[in-house]
Amino acid sequence: MSSNNRKKLLLMGRSGSGKSSMRSIIFSNYSAFDTRRLGATIDVEHSHLRFLGNMTLNLWDCGGQDVFMENYFSQQKDHIFQMVQVLIHVFDVESQEVIKDIEIFTKALKQLKKYSPDAKIFVLLHKMDLVQRDKRQELFQIMMSKLQETSSAYGFPNLVGFPTSIWDESLYKAWSQIICSLIPNMATYQSNLKKLKSVMGAREIILFEKTTFLVICSSNTVSGELLDPKRFEKISNIMKNFKQSSMKLKSSFKTLVLNNTIYVSELSSNMMCFIVLNHSDDPQDLILENIKKAKAHFQ
């Protein structure tokens, strides 16, 4: 049981590609600006993160300098690559040595095939902000087809990739999807959320993890409604900023009510819900009571 809930995530990539930066932003409440303080990661840095109460994420941030890399693939290979659920490989899009980057990636895949063949592979093409806006999509396609080819050759056909940057919401989007792939009872959450939505007559309900503000799932909105497709990540970003600013008052926030239509509230000890209502005339007490009642279904 306990082994079932412990998830080992490997974070790999060449030195300076931005592994520790993204980890600090998502899990340690750094702002993008703060990451310039980070130095190089020596060897492997482990972080244990409780996520959704019963799940523990063991994040292995593997320092990317060549000396360490050699080590991972020789002496430490069984230690590192055993029992891996997810490999997240970070590529610097501005890198000068693409061949070398891919070589490291193939080495990692080779070991992974041997020690944990069921692992899911995600690649993040990072520092996308440095690429011209109109060239991003094209570059992403080229890189992904190349990487897809490589990973299929090593027996991992289901490669998922994201373009990311710490300066916009893309990082949250990528990490939300990575984390979601690890949650076993997602379908239950989804159906509960849909029920809650119809009971409350809401326009949309989104479920967030509390510490990281990553999206867990959302009630599907009626198609045809024109909503910002990037809204989840934007909300993550906004709420995280707010969390940080409420920390300046030496506290954390409990609820947020906006215009009587947007409610942000705690749903369980590790989830926040973000509810958008259709009408602003429902009494606030009723909504809060509904949220309280709904808590029982999301434990």
Place this chain on the structure above:
Amino acid sequence: MNSEENSDKATILLMGLRRGGKSSICKVVFHNMQPLDTLYLESTSNPTMEHFSTLIDLAVMELPGQLNYFEPNYDSERLFKSVGALVYVIDSQDEYMNALTNFAIIVEYAYKVNPDINIEVLIHKVDGLSEDFKVDTQRDIMQRTGEELLELGLDGVQVSFYLTSIFDHSIYEAFSRIVQKLVPELPFLENMLDNLVQHSKIEKCFLFDINSKIYVSTDSSPVDIVTYETCAEFVDVTIDLHDLYKIQGKEDALAGSTGNKPPPEVKGVSALNNGVVIYLRQMIRGLALVALIRPDDTDVESCLTVVDYNVDIFKKGLEQVWAHARITSPEGK
């Protein structure tokens, strides 16, 4: 208030040597530019005007550093006569002796033309200085300007100094103070806010300009920079979230325009775990009231009801002050 009479806009004149950071300040404060993006700004070659209206109509005029103001064909007399405040930007990371001399000459001229002008100095780019060095620099600059002005026989001129940086909230704080001096209704506003604070269990409240996040007024208790930052960030949070789901709001507004109903005002309430409540209400003319409420032992619900009621009254008061200001300003001409 003479400047008010000369033009219907209060104008702030932004001056300083080249590469001092004037354009960056303008872009960050009035155009919400990311501070890091200001690295790519070109040097300004022509005087530029920025208009923005809060409770009063303001114009910020930026003069390029390399311009020679005292050329005979440049009408600097009219220029200095029409402005309410002269803001001089000094780059604290650079050699600032030239800047001080330049500043003294400008002050001499401006003061002669317009003795009512508010003179403000921004000791800028202090983010690169250590805490001790900041204080030393400030003292040094204050002392040297004092000497320069004394030499010119201008020892009676009041000069205010601010340590600023675009990478934190200090620039907003400085601009808030500068703008406040130009708001003729400031004493009324402060009084109204004080009243509101006393009767609503409010710890601190600000009247923000939503676009620029500078505060037009606050109650008379001292301003704590952390409180200000939190409140300013709360404005961002509510406006951003509000914009995300605005489509429906637009429909409402459209439906409302036919029925002559004003668009719904933005209101945000957030309860923190330590009992503090952050409260935001949109006011008139792009202003928002942000308050920190400490309900303490009373019931939060009833406390908020009282606040709602009091803020309604405050808003009405604000509308009246504004209406009155509009009546009097043409008479002043």
